[in-house]
Amino acid sequence: MTETTSPRAALETNGFVGPFPRFASEDTIGELREFFRDVLDNQPTHPLYNRYSVRDWHLVNEKVRELLTAPELVKSVQEATGADSLVLWRSKLFEKFPGDGAIDWHQEYGYFDGEEIGGHRPALFPMNPSGQWSWTLWLPLTDVSDDDGVMEFVKGSQRTSYPKRMVSLTESGAYVDPRNRIKSKEELLTRAKNNSLILDIDTRRVFDGVDPDRHSLDDLFDLLTEHCANLLAVVTEPFEVGPDDTQTMPMKAGEYIIFTERCMHRSRASKPDARLRLAVNARYTLGDTWVYPQRATGDTFDGSNLDISGHKCIPLLGEGFNQANAYL
Ligand SMILES: [Fe+2]
Structure with missing residues (x-):
């Protein structure tokens, strides 16, 4: 300013x-x-x-x-x-x-x-x-x-409505992959249950019926990703933007x-x-x-x-x- x-x-x-x-x-x-x-x-x-x-x-x-x-x-x-x-x-x-x-x-x-x-x-x-x-x-x-x-x-972009489309949630810019933050299976399961894993996403039932002892942490993350990939979200289409814009x-x-x-x-x-x-x-x-x-x-x-x-x-x-x- x-x-x-x-x-x-x-x-x-x-x-x-x-x-x-x-x-x-x-x-x-x-x-x-x-x-x-x-x-x-x-x-x-x-x-x-x-x-x-x-x-x-x-x-x-x-x-x-x-x-x-x-x-x-x-x-x-x-x-x-x-x-x-x-x-x-x-x-x-x-x-x-x-x-x-x-x-x-x-x-x-x-x-x-x-x-x-x-x-x-x-x-x-x-x-x-x-x-x-x-x-x-x-x-x-x-x-x-x-x-x-x-x-x-x-x-100045508030005057333009940019084109959007529906994609799988995991391809959306609002999706932050929690792999970077979670260190153990226990932490993953607890946080899925209390919805603190991915911002705003209801994950309480993602691991229902899954025996964690039979899966590695990576496997469990794959299950989570699969669940999220089946949800839809809106994203902005890629657009041109100059360095001074x-x-x-x-x-x-x-x-x-x-x-x-x-x-x-x-x-x-x-x-x-x-x-x-x-x-x-x-x-x-x-x-x-x-x-x-x-x-x-x-x-x-x-x-x-x-x-x-x-x-x-x-x-x-x-x-x-x-x-x-x-x-x-
Ligand atoms: Fe925002």
Whole structure:
């Protein structure tokens, strides 16, 4: 962001803006880093979702909530988007271990239906679908360089809808092969059972009827891959991109960027000798957006296989909040 460009103009032109300076103390960022490291290591049952999940810890942990609803941050989002009312409706931890692959190029128009993993349940129902109603904030809890999972954007791509197609989940950019992370059969089976193996994928029944003593770890991974290869997901068709068309966003821990998910973006792979990269994102929508409309029909699962019956939005700014939503 140059000094002559306002955040609003930058977001409008490029589809992303930042980094904005860190507002939380180093201690706070350090504490949150420890908290999420612990979530990753111990995979606790999420009190809201009754299974392991890296989503919406801001509804459980006060420190996370304070960070993602901080006045400094709400001010940045308001200034960059021009929105006169805002709610926080989702957050998520994004971890990238040394050697993890990229989350490949993708854009999301603003319905968050889980199409990247074959889902089709819109999470947001905007009152004015011809406008903008959704923005994402991405805040790393570790320093991020070009070598350890940096975010990258195609400048101005939010105005174009890129062609997509259905592929097997294992060919999708959203699929991160867990082989790099799992060291034993026991760990593989436990994590499959509590859905902490592959982001958003329900793996609880993958090893049903399989006797682990009769298979090697590699065999079990092959079974998992076979299962995932039979699931469908949406991916972006390969496209031409010039060296000056994209921008990476190396950042210090606690800095943050704001973007529209309509802007084509990815997180690059991490080098094998890189550090663990931890980041949280927060998703904000206009106050009048209907969040999780499927709840009205008694369907309490979202596109990422989470039971959202206990989910709540947090009002941040303005008035006229959608009466159909649950609020904290
Ligand atoms: Fe994304």
